[in-house]
Amino acid sequence: MSESSLPNGASVVVIGAGVTGLSAAWWLARDGYDVVVLDKGIVGWEASGRNGGGCSHYQSPLFVEEQRLWPQMDELLGYPTEHRPERIILQRDPHLLDHYRTVGQMCSAMGYRVDDLDSKQAQEMVPLTDETCLGGIHLRFGGHANPQRTVQAFAWALQDLGGRIFQYCPAQSIETVGGRVTAVHTPRGPIACDALVVAAGPQTGMLLEPLGVNFPLASARAEMIVTEPAPMMAIGGVDGNGLYGRQTMRGNLAFGGGPHEWIDMEPSGPAARPVSPLARNLARRVAEMFPKAAHLNVIRSWAGVIENTPDGRPIIDRLNHPANVTVATLSGVGFGLSPASGHAIRDLVVDGVCSFAEISKLGLARFATLEPDWREQRGWAG
Template sequence: MSDFPASASVVVVGAGVTGLSAAWWLARSGIDVVVIDKGIVGWEASGRNGGGASHYQSPLFAEEQRLWPQMDELLGYPTEYRHERIIIQRDPALLDHYRAVGRMCTAMGYRVDDLDSAQAQAMVPLTDGTCLGGIHLRFGGHANPQRTVQAYAWALQDLGGRIVQHCPATGFATAGGRVIGVGTSRGRIACDAVVVAA
């Protein structure tokens, strides 16, 4: 995606959603940033997950809920974000667990509806009689993981950020107790700061 850079203000190691998001926010603030990855954009876990946007256990949950509905517009590319989620279960213990999660989210001010078996089957027609029920999260949602990492990558490049694929980090150069460069399989990139998101 980019020629090999000699320097950047910030080098981000890892081109998954965490690294690309950090790089995009930095570039959006006018900071010169380079992302390096041992593979390609979104090839690891960021491109192979359920795409959930309902991380109720995160300290950044409220901010996530504020940002997700506007990310397509902010990035300028589609993430295929869809509002709300339904979690259904066939296992009684897991159903109890998710209902407890629902109560916790409700206590935090987010709407969650319990679903009995018939309601779950009506909302998710592919289920059958083994579905015991579930919860309907009226917040959060789902985004396509591959589209999301690609949207961040393109938006980062639109802001002048650079991405170097097939370029694993091999070490860090330091001076005076701080990082001044990142060693890679293709050479060193001088920098003022590093974000490790690998």
């Protein structure tokens, strides 16, 4: 996937081969732009390829576009994402059940069908649970996809359009002249560009700081576990008990869900990847949500490093200075929103404004008065 020699320049350079950067690059290449993607590792190696695969972000201004695009992505990309529609949220806590039924009413008011489930209906739809499940909601939209398949699909589709991806080629510094970015420096030499997209996950703030841009992020290690295969359920996307995840097409249960393990970052990545104590906690909660699968062994676990903004919402913005730079961090929800976030980034790069949604609330300016010690105040220090 990586070419041997870096070109002298490109119309757009994208820093970060996670799902957000790859989607942005694909949208730009669809419009005929010469795009080069740089990454310190390989495509999707951090959180983009290690997440629950959910595609139902009803609180985001990108939600409508997310829902429009996901059912089309296999056809648009030309490669499988394993997207499956619909999702179920189960609850064992009556207060949380009331909360999610309110969420369901909100989604229904937006025109997206949500059905309430009592305990019996929930057990019929999710046969791995039992009577400890009080009920839930059935989202007739959203669903889930395979993170690894999806990242690869974006990468291959981008290359089919002439886009180039350079793995193990980190951006070391960004050169500016006259208030605009002119080149990105890498170990393989500089590459000139007309526009720059920085979607480098936890490294985004470090890359922007020398440009005088304060981009507040805290990095965390988020764990997931995978079990032996279970009997296939009709709807494999199931949330609940503080968990997010899905049943794979082989039947494995792949689930994660906090708490985060806050870590310090270096330009090359986390200073260390300590063994997380969360696997046992995750296994217990999966067994509680799916009592009829409690006998299954956990066969592997993994962790992706994710970035979090102070308010937990994404940042998608085109900077005023340098004027040709678009920045993006999705703050832990990048996978599901990726078809829509890539479209929004394309619009900002080319037109300066998002064509399909009002995304000013995702702008960087909202953190202009952020306290310098905001991580310590929130208890997010590594």
